[in-house]
Amino acid sequence: MMKTMRCLIAILLFLGSATLWAEESAFPGLVVTEAPINRADIESIKRGAKFFSTNCMSCHTLVYLRYNKLAAEAGITLAKMPINVKNWPYGVTPPDLSLETEIRGPDWIYTYLHSFYKDTTRPTGSNNLMLPNTAMPNILAPYQGEQVLTTHKQSPGILYGDLQYYSYLELTKQGSMTPEQYDAAITDVVNFLAYAAEPYYLEQHRIGWWVLGFLALLFPLMLMLKREYWKDVKRRK
Template sequence: MDWIYTYLHSFYKDLTTATGVNNLIFPHTAMPDIMAPYQGDQALVPHPMYDWLGHVEWYDAVVLMHQGSMTPEEFDVLTTDITNFLAYASEPYHQSQEHIGYWVIGFLCILFVFIYFLKREYWKDVKRYKK
């Protein structure tokens, strides 16, 4: 879920692509920035980082250049709602499955106790005849 939320927040203007935007999380995505009217235009801010191989330019931030029709707080609420809806739509029975899972684990624990005592009973006879 966090991936979708971050993906929706990570679009920035890139005139070298066919759609005119790019994404920081999933570069060269074919999806246009459908949230731009709400969020506004973002720009990529390069942040140079140096490692033992030399100079590496690492893009790690997008900055809001022009605000859209929503404030950043309203846009956060919108993307959170979209993300939660997509999570629910992808697996609507998640809560009931989790509830059933506790019962299954409890049943298996009780079954383990019975199987353990049954194993002891069988092996008692096996050890006696083995001698």
């Protein structure tokens, strides 16, 4: 009986905290959208590197990205990064993005870059669903266009965990890219940032399978060796 009561109390506390979070959050139910990246797609990574070099490198650095041919061909070099800038607008230094996909995850960055919307109350004129009151201006608006918050209310359900960014936003003015083209460009950028965080990701996975195969072969051999040792131990006893 006591065990059942404890379970019921735990469930009620969980539901209560979920409801409270939903009431306090400006966007209840918002979840990250899975980034459709392919780490084996080198052409996508190259396109993402060029897009980053053109649109992101004036503010953001990649100081932990090891020098490699791919980055150099895209124009991403340490000399071109804004490392020594001290007085940034709004008093906020843009973060280094070398390990951002490891910290937040590719899905979070993908969703973030889709989630800017017009907000005249902000100094930058824009805001973001994933990071409210962000100091980053919507520099990608010329490509994506202008988005606004939808006026209709959503009904996310009791646990508040099933709404994508596009449930809250409406494109009112298209940019130089179609939504499909913009999504492809953002996918390339996120793919490149994932590569920047782990340049040897594919090689690690390839080697990992060989290691697992070696251990799978080694285990029965070691088991047989252990049995032989114990046979000798038992004989001596």
